[in-house]
Structure formats: structure tokens, C-alpha cells
Amino acid sequence: MADLRCTIAGVESINPFWLASAPPTDKYINVVRAFEAGWGGVVWKTLGEDPPVINVSSRYGVHKNGNQAILGINNIELITDRPLETNLAEIRQIRKEWPDRVIIGSMMAVIEEDVWKSLAVKIADAGVQGIELNLGCPHGMCERGMGSAIGQVPEMVEKVTRWVKDVVDIPVFTKLTPNITNILWSAEAAQAGGADAVSLINTVNSIVSVDLDAMAPNPVVDGKGTHGGYCGSAVKPIALNMVAEIARNPETRTLKMSAIGGIETWRDAAEFLALGAEGLQVCTAAMLYGFRIVDDMIAGLSDWMDEKGYASIEDFRGMATPNVVDWNALNMNFDTKAFINPDKCIECGRCHIACEDTSHQAIEFAVAEDGKRSFTVIDEDCVGCNLCELICPVPDCIEMRPVDNGKPYLTWPEHPMNPMKTAD
Amino acid sequence: MSLRPSKASGPDETSGPDETSGQNGLSGEDIDKNFSDLHDPLSLLQAKAEADRCLYCYDAPCIEACPTSIDIPTFIHQIRTDNMVGSAKTILSQNIMGGTCARACPTEILCEQACVLNVSNEQPVEIGLLQRHAVDHLLAKGGAHPFERGPDTGKRIAVVGAGPAGLSCAHRLAVYGHSVTVFEAKAKPGGLNEYGLAAYKMVDDFAQKEVEFLLGIGGIEVKYNQSLGGTVALDTLRADFDAVYLGIGLGATNALGLAGEDMDGVMDAVDFIEEIRQADDKSTVNAGRNVIVIGAGNTAIDAAVQAKRLSAETVTLVYRRGEAQMSATDFEVNLARTNGVDVRLFASPVKIQGEGHVTGMTFERNAIEGGKLVGTGTTFALPADKVFKAIGQKIAPDMLKDFVLDGHKIKVNDRFETSLDGVFAGGDCIKSGEDLTVQAVEDGKRAAQAIHKQLNTGGEA
Numbered sequence: 001m002a003d004l005r006c007t008i009a010g011v012e013s014i015n016p017f018w019l020a021s022a023p024p025t026d027k028y029i030n031v032v033r034a035f036e037a038g039w040g041g042v043v044w045k046t047l048g049e050d051p052p053v054i055n056v057s058s059r060y061g062v063h064k065n066g067n068q069a070i071l072g073i074n075n076i077e078l079i080t081d082r083p084l085e086t087n088l089a090e091i092r093q094i095r096k097e098w099p100d101r102v103i104i105g106s107m108m109a110v111i112e113e114d115v116w117k118s119l120a121v122k123i124a125d126a127g128v129q130g131i132e133l134n135l136g137c138p139h140g141m142c143e144r145g146m147g148s149a150i151g152q153v154p155e156m157v158e159k160v161t162r163w164v165k166d167v168v169d170i171p172v173f174t175k176l177t178p179n180i181t182n183i184l185w186s187a188e189a190a191q192a193g194g195a196d197a198v199s200l201i202n203t204v205n206s207i208v209s210v211d212l213d214a215m216a217p218n219p220v221v222d223g224k225g226t227h228g229g230y231c232g233s234a235v236k237p238i239a240l241n242m243v244a245e246i247a248r249n250p251e252t253r254t255l256k257m258s259a260i261g262g263i264e265t266w267r268d269a270a271e272f273l274a275l276g277a278e279g280l281q282v283c284t285a286a287m288l289y290g291f292r293i294v295d296d297m298i299a300g301l302s303d304w305m306d307e308k309g310y311a312s313i314e315d316f317r318g319m320a321t322p323n324v325v326d327w328n329a330l331n332m333n334f335d336t337k338a339f340i341n342p343d344k345c346i347e348c349g350r351c352h353i354a355c356e357d358t359s360h361q362a363i364e365f366a367v368a369e370d371g372k373r374s375f376t377v378i379d380e381d382c383v384g385c386n387l388c389e390l391i392c393p394v395p396d397c398i399e400m401r402p403v404d405n406g407k408p409y410l411t412w413p414e415h416p417m418n419p420m421k422t423a424d
Numbered sequence: 425m426s427l428r429p430s431k432a433s434g435p436d437e438t439s440g441p442d443e444t445s446g447q448n449g450l451s452g453e454d455i456d457k458n459f460s461d462l463h464d465p466l467s468l469l470q471a472k473a474e475a476d477r478c479l480y481c482y483d484a485p486c487i488e489a490c491p492t493s494i495d496i497p498t499f500i501h502q503i504r505t506d507n508m509v510g511s512a513k514t515i516l517s518q519n520i521m522g523g524t525c526a527r528a529c530p531t532e533i534l535c536e537q538a539c540v541l542n543v544s545n546e547q548p549v550e551i552g553l554l555q556r557h558a559v560d561h562l563l564a565k566g567g568a569h570p571f572e573r574g575p576d577t578g579k580r581i582a583v584v585g586a587g588p589a590g591l592s593c594a595h596r597l598a599v600y601g602h603s604v605t606v607f608e609a610k611a612k613p614g615g616l617n618e619y620g621l622a623a624y625k626m627v628d629d630f631a632q633k634e635v636e637f638l639l640g641i642g643g644i645e646v647k648y649n650q651s652l653g654g655t656v657a658l659d660t661l662r663a664d665f666d667a668v669y670l671g672i673g674l675g676a677t678n679a680l681g682l683a684g685e686d687m688d689g690v691m692d693a694v695d696f697i698e699e700i701r702q703a704d705d706k707s708t709v710n711a712g713r714n715v716i717v718i719g720a721g722n723t724a725i726d727a728a729v730q731a732k733r734l735s736a737e738t739v740t741l742v743y744r745r746g747e748a749q750m751s752a753t754d755f756e757v758n759l760a761r762t763n764g765v766d767v768r769l770f771a772s773p774v775k776i777q778g779e780g781h782v783t784g785m786t787f788e789r790n791a792i793e794g795g796k797l798v799g800t801g802t803t804f805a806l807p808a809d810k811v812f813k814a815i816g817q818k819i820a821p822d823m824l825k826d827f828v829l830d831g832h833k834i835k836v837n838d839r840f841e842t843s844l845d846g847v848f849a850g851g852d853c854i855k856s857g858e859d860l861t862v863q864a865v866e867d868g869k870r871a872a873q874a875i876h877k878q879l880n881t882g883g884e885a
């Protein structure tokens with residue numbers, strides 16, 4: 001069986017699966033249950049200065065698909081609402097009880113040097129293996145000058161990271177907000193401040209739905225709502241891209257990453273690792289299904305690794321990164337065509353109408369005398385967009401077949417049709 | 425998921441016939457059990473899950489398979505998007521009796537047979553149950569009728585028969601703004617929805633509820649106990665109205681042509697079913713102990729199954745040909761078998777026994793020789809205290825004399841017009857598709873369109 005042990009920014013973990021700083025890591029009972037379930041580590045719910053914050057009632061909204069499955073959660077909760085010492089005492093207790101598991105202390109504060117420093121020292125002294133700086137919370141805390149209010153300003157990201165690095169000798173994870181124009185600016189700032197790793201992404205600014213009776217955004221708090229933080233499988237594509245950007249950027253490619261955002265299955269996990277993340281954090285999936293989902297994350301990842309012949313995570317970590325390139329580096333001569341297997345086709349017509357209405361009118365629809373409906377790709381008109389293959393409800397019925405045209409790899413900058421082409 | 429065979433299994437037979445408590449000995453509880461919905465309605469959760477199985481096909485084959493061309497992928501999509509009222513409107517805009525059709529249609533040979541999921545050997549989407557879910561939602565919600573009447577055209581149309589063919593036509597004419605008077609021979613509307621469909625398909629007085637809903641459009645007056653050829657003359661209707669439409673169904677039945685057919689205990693299956701449907705208390709319906717049903721269509725099946733559910737000890741359905749020739753669907757034949765009906769094939773009735781009251785019947789075995797059905801000469805006898813004949817219905821002969829016929833039915837052209845000017849017809853009394861509720865509704869709708877066109881253009885459409 002594959003070895004899932006790993007080292008994340010120098011912190012050793014029995015597996016790459018940590019629970020992200022959130023309600024699942026809010027207190028002793030949750031964390032103990034998580035460790036019993038098999039999670040490798042937790043990032044404790046973000047700690048702040050006393051007095052603790054007060055939360056509102058009515059805190060979550062969700063985005064569902066037609067089959068009532070939740071695609072994403074939006075929340076308007078703040079950081080821990082319990083006194084600092086209560087949290088630290090529990091951390092000390094679990095530290096003793098679970099020596100092989102990781103506890104990272106998450107923290108946030110207003111932009112004042114001594115506040116950051118004294119809080120960081122108190123948390124480090126409780127025995128955590130690392131500190132994560134929450135510079136991402138996009139609701140509530142930012143109105144008080146914390147969270148994303150700091151994370152959106154690269155200079156502040158650098159400054160806060162440096163303040164904490166100055167006073168602790170354990171790894172520092174700077175947690176980034178996706179609510180910015182370019183993730184590299186914050187990642188580079190964190191790196192300049194001395195961060196041992198970045199954790200990304202925090203939640204995406206969102207209004208998840210509008211209650212059409214209350215005429216207010218969800219979650220509705222006594223007739224009003226506010227924008228919240230969106231997370232869950234819906235944000236995974238955003239997170240994957242940001243992780244990939246940092247991994248392939250020459251300035252940040254050595255920066256360690258703890259990837260977060262929509263990780264729900266072993267496959268999601270493998271994808272983030274393939275893009276170079278060292279570790280993974282999960283929140284929404286645990287909130288939706290309970291801590292037991294880690295079972296299949298562990299089993300699925302190691303089964304897949306066994307099948308592929310990867311003995312350890314390092315064997316495939318970052319393997320997809322070199323294949324993430326600029327559009328300008330793609331091969332313009334690559335040609336792929338849809339092929340519809342008539343033996344598998346159930347005649348639903350979805351491919352036809354999609355291509356006919358919105359793509360390239362490349363799927364011919366015919367009805368035979370016996371009423372049998374047939375759908376055939378017109379090769380000349382198919383541009384190889386994949387739309388039909390993606391929407392076809394039958395597994396492996398539509399296949400995209402690369403055409404062997406014998407042409408060389410040719411990028412847009414080299415392309416004869418490119419008006420900006422530099423003479424060769 | 426298969427919700428289909430929910431309650432197709434046999435009747436509850438905890439108590440046998442008992443002369444002391446009513447006619448068939450069933451308690452109120454047994455009756456409720458045996459005559460509750462054949463297929464339980466879907467809960468909202470089930471409906472949502474089932475709706476999600478629909479692939480939302482383009483130019484979907486199920487639409488074509490529905491005689492009324494309901495836009496099935498759209499109404500199912502609307503269930504998915506929580507637009508339940510919109511879903512019901514999508515259904516009712518094509519089929520105003522979508523509620524009855526959802527209960528009574530043999531979907532296994534209509535829409536659900538065309539579902540593309542069959543191609544990959546999956547259960548088809550439960551279109552009928554979804555349709556019922558949406559329509560029932562709208563009916564339960566009440567409120568204003570979902571369709572608006574057009575401005576009054578001043579035209580008056582007589583509709584004869586308040587069955588699905590007649591009422592569907594009346595409703596569509598009312599939508600166009602015409603004024604409709606319906607003449608119905610019986611004391612209640614609904615036609616076979618009220619008198620013929622099996623009791624376990626139409627629980628909770630649904631036929632009457634649906635008619636009440638349908639008439640909510642306004643502009644339709646129904647006159648009961650008025651029969652064409654009796655209290656009402658065709659010539660009068662033609663003179664008094666701008667157009668006449670006949671939806672009179674099939675009022676008469678075929679006879680076996682055997683001596684003793686008039687004996688006590690020998691009756692038409694449709695009359696037996698009507699008795700069940702109209703009984704305030706089904707325990708008063710005497711279904712007999714040993715029952716023979718002759719026929720092979722859904723009337724035969726319905727009579728046999730309901731007799732069994734009324735605690736008949738033996739019910740034998742006898743048909744002269746093989747199972748493949750039965751007009752009842754496979755589902756219905758299986759329904760009979762799982763209800764304990766003994767289905768005997770290749771046997772023709774040759775004699776009715778009894779004196780005053782039937783005591784049994786004799787049948788001759790048949791065989792196929794050279795592709796032809798022939799009697800073998802060997803016979804067998806079955807005891808019976810009830811014989812239900814279900815060998816076909818026909819138009820009451822006195823109704824036919826005014827018309828050019830097509831076989832045994834009223835001949836119409838593609839505008840549903842009969843050989844008499846300004847007289848239209850639809851439903852079971854014409855040859856359109858199969859004799860099904862849904863076909864009658866479609867005929868009525870299309871005849872209304874044709875009448876509307878003709879009246880608006882003042883002549884040939």
C-alpha cells in the first residue's frame with residue numbers, strides 16, 4: 001500500500017488530510033472526533049484577541065444543483081467566539097493526547113505589530129506545530145480591518161508575515177484570499193515576509209441566493225443579509241488555478257502550499273497534489289458528510305497510487321505543473337474530433353441540440369424509417385470543442401479522437417496567421 | 425429506481441365471503457386496502473429524484489409517443505426547477521385531462537415505452553407518476569383556473585357527451601371564447617372516467633374533481649339526463665347551434681351469441697365495473713364466488729382484477745387466442761395474474777349452463793392451424809355464478825343511422841367533421857387511435873381547433 005506520510009512546510013503528518021480552520025476544528029470535542037476518524041491534522045478555528053467576537057444567528061446559505069446536492073456553502077460566521085485561554089487549554093490537552101497528529105494554530109488581529117506578535121507567541125506556546133495567518137476572511141472581520149482587509153494589500157501581507165516570523169520558530173503558513181485580481185502578488189508578498197508556506201484559498205466573496213419571500217440575501221438575519229464566504233466543490237476550479245499559478249511562477253515555485261478549496265474526494269486531493277501542493281485542507285466536505293469522508297480520501301488516494309505505481313506522494317507531486325502553460329504555448333496544429341458510438345447512443349439528442357444551437361452545427365440528426373434516431377459528427381465542421389462529449393449522459397459514448405495530421409507542434413506566436421508574428 | 429410494481433400484488437384476502445356482512449364480506453378496511461391507488465403517488469422528494477433522471481432529450485421521443493403531445497421534458501424540467509404550477513400548465517395546455525391520463529394511461533405502451541433510458545436497459549422515467557404529481561399539485565392548490573377564456577365570440581356549440589372526448593372539446597372551445605352547451609345522457613359527467621376506469625386508478629372521486637376543475641374555465645353549461653336520440657334531436661341541435669360535436673363513446677356492447685346470455689349472473693363487464701364505481705359502499709357489490717370473464721382487453725382485466733379484490737374465490741379470464749394477441753398490455757396481464765386471476769388462453773365459449781341463474785360455462789379449446797384459429801373439438805367446463813362479458817363495445821346502433829360509417833364507427837375527415845355538415849365527432853365513437861382516454865382528449869382538442877377554424881373563417885377550414 002502506498003505511503004501517505006508527508007511533510008508539509010517541514011511539519012510531518014501521517015497523511016496529507018488536514019481539516020481547515022472552521023467549525024469542524026472549533027473545539028476539543030470536534031478535533032478529537034476528527035483524529036479518531038483518521039485526519040492527519042487540524043488547523044484550529046481562527047483565534048483572536050479577547051474579548052471574543054459574537055456571532056449572529058442564521059449563518060449559512062447553500063447553492064444546490066437540481067438534484068438537491070449541495071455544490072457550495074456560503075457562511076457569515078466570524079472567528080472563534082470562545083475566550084483565547086479556553087481554546088489554548090484544549091490545544092494543550094489534545095497535543096498531549098494525540099502526539100502523532102498535527103495542530104496548526106490559526107490567528108488574526110488588527111494591523112498592529114505588538115498585537116500580532118504577542119498573540120502568535122501565546123499560541124505557539126500552547127504547543128502547536130505551526131501558525132496560520134488568516135488574511136482571507138471576506139465578511140465581517142474585514143469590516144474591522146482584519147482578514148481579507150489585510151490579505152488584499154500585498155504590503156500588509158508581507159508585513160504581518162514578517163512580524164510573526166520574527167517571534168516564533170515554528171513554520172508560518174500565510175492563508176491567502178482569492179478575492180484579489182492576481183494571486184501571485186499576495187503569494188510573492190507572503191514569500192517576501194518569510195512565510196514557510198501559503199495556504200489557499202480562503203472563501204470567495206458571494207451572495208449565494210436571494211430569498212424571494214424575504215427579498216433579502218441568504219442567510220437572512222432578521223430581514224437582512226450580507227455577502228458571505230463561498231466554499232465547497234464549486235470553488236475547487238478557482239483554487240486549482242491559483243495553486244497552479246503559484247506553482248509555475250518562477251518567483252514562487254519553491255513556496256510550499258497547503259491547498260484548500262472544494263476538496264471532497266481522493267481525486268480532488270490527487271489533483272491538488274499533482275499541481276504541487278504539499279498538503280490539503282478540507283472544510284465543507286466534512287461539514288456536509290461528517291469526518292468519515294476521510295476514509296475514502298485515504299483509501300482512494302492510496303489505491304490510485306498503487307495502481308499508478310507511486311510509492312509516496314513525492315512520486316507524483318507537482319507532475320502536472322509543467323503541463324500548465326500559457327495559452328500561447330499550446331499546439332495550434334492539434335486536431336481532435338468527436339466520435340459518437342452508435343452502439344452506445346441512447347438517442348437522447350442532447351449532443352445534437354448543444355452543437356446545433358451553441359457550437360458548430362457539426363452533429364447531423366436523422367430519423368430512419370423505423371423511427372431510429374441517429375446522430376453523426378460531420379468531421380469537416382467539428383472544431384473539437386468537447387461540448388458534446390461533456391454533456392452526453394452515457395459514459396464513454398462520445399469520444400474525442402485526436403487526428404493524426406502529421407503536422408508539427410506550432411504555437412500561436414509561430415503561427416503564419418498571427419499578425420504579430422515576429423519574423424523568423 | 426422502479427416505483428412501478430408498487431401495489432400490483434394481490435388483494436388482501438384476510439376475510440373470505442361472509443353472508444352476514446354485506447354482499448362480499450369485506451370490511452371497510454379491506455375495501456380501502458384493495459381499492460387504494462394502484463401506484464402510490466410520489467412524494468415531493470421522490471418526484472424530485474425521479475425528475476432528475478430525465479435526460480431532457482431534444483425532440484424527445486416521449487412527446488411523439490404521447491397522443492396529446494405533452495412537452496414531457498419541459499414539464500419534468502419544471503418539476504426540477506420548483507415550478508410545479510408551470511409544470512402542470514405545460515401538461516394541461518396539451519391535455520386538460522392530464523390528471524386522469526396520468527392515472528389511467530397505459531404508459532408502458534405510450535410515453536414510457538419511448539423513453540430513451542429503455543435503450544440502455546434502464547427503467548424509463550416514471551412519466552405518468554410525475555405528471556400526476558404536477559397536476560395534483562395544481563388541483564390541490566385550487567385558486568383561479570390556469571387558462572383564461574378568450575373574448576366572447578358569440579358562437580354557440582353543442583357538445584354531446586360529457587366524457588373525455590366531449591369535455592376536452594368543450595374546454596378548448598371555451599378557451600377560444602365560444603359558448604358551449606354539453607348534453608349528457610347520464611346524471612353525472614366524466615363518461616368512462618366516472619363509470620369505466622378501474623376503481624383503484626381513480627380513487628378519491630378524482631373524475632368529478634377533475635371535471636369541476638375543467639369547467640372552471642367558464643362558458644360551458646352541462647345539461648344532464650339529456651340524451652341525443654331521446655330528449656334531444658340532432659336536427660334541433662344543428663338548427664340551434666353554430667356547430668355540433670359528438671363525443672358519445674361506445675354505448676353498446678357485443679354479445680356472445682349463445683343461448684342463455686340473458687340468464688341471471690351473466691352481465692356486461694362494463695356494467696359490473698360501473699356498479700363498483702358507483703357504489704357508495706363497495707362491500708355491497710356482489711362479485712360472485714366463481715367468476716368467468718370473457719375477453720382480452722383492459723375491460724376484461726379490470727373486471728377480473730376488481731372481482732378478485734371484491735373477494736371472489738376463483739376468477740378465470742378466458743380468451744380465444746394467445747397472449748400476444750391480447751389487447752391488454754403486458755403490465756395489465758401481469759396485474760391480473762399477480763391478483764390471482766387464472767388466465768386461460770385458446771378457448772372459446774360454446775355453452776352457458778344454468779336454469780334462471782348461471783351455474784357454469786363450457787369452452788372449446790382452440791389451436792392454430794395453417795395460421796388460422798380453429799376449434800379442436802375438445803371442451804372443458806368451468807363452474808360460475810357470475811359471467812362478465814368483455815368482448816368489445818360498439819356505438820349504440822340507433823346513433824349510427826344518420827352517418828356515413830367507417831367500419832362500426834362514425835366516419836370523420838381530417839377535420840373531425842362527419843358526413844353531416846357542421847357535425848363533428850371524436851373519441852371512442854370514431855376511428856382515430858386506440859380507444860384510450862388520452863386519445864379521446866386529443867380528438868376533442870383537435871376537433872375544437874377545427875371547429876374554431878371553421879367558425880372563424882365562416883366555412884371550410
Ligand SMILES: Cc1cc2nc3c(=O)[nH]c(=O)nc-3n(C[C@H](O)[C@H](O)[C@H](O)COP(=O)(O)OP(=O)(O)OC[C@H]3O[C@@H](n4cnc5c(N)ncnc54)[C@H](O)[C@@H]3O)c2cc1C
Nearest residue numbers: 585587588589609615616651652673851852859860861864
Ligand atoms: C372498463 C373500461 C376500462 C378502461 N380503462 C382504460 C384505462 O385504464 N386507460 C385508458 O386510457 N382507457 C381506458 N378505457 C378506455 C377509455 O375509457 C375510453 O377510450 C374513453 O373514455 C373514451 O372517451 P369518450 O369521451 O369517447 O367516451 P366515453 O368516456 O364513453 O364518454 C361518452 C359520454 O357520452 C355520453 N353519451 C353516450 N351516448 C349519449 C347520447 N346519446 N346522448 C348524450 N350523451 C351520451 C355517455 O354517457 C358518456 O358520458 C377503458 C374503457 C373501459 C370500458
Ligand SMILES: Cc1cc2nc3c(=O)[nH]c(=O)nc-3n(C[C@H](O)[C@H](O)[C@H](O)COP(=O)(O)O)c2cc1C
Nearest residue numbers: 063234237354357358359360384385386387388390
Ligand atoms: C465557453 C465560454 C466562453 C466565454 N467567452 C466569453 C467572452 O468571450 N467574453 C465574455 O465577456 N464572457 C465570456 N464568457 C463568460 C460568460 O459571458 C458569463 O459571464 C459566464 O459564463 C458566467 O455566466 P453563467 O455561468 O451564468 O453562464 C464565456 C463563457 C463560456 C462558458
Ligand code: SF4
Nearest residue numbers: 355382383385386388
Ligand atoms: S466537439 Fe464541439 S464542435 Fe465537435 S461535434 Fe462535439 S459539440 Fe460539435
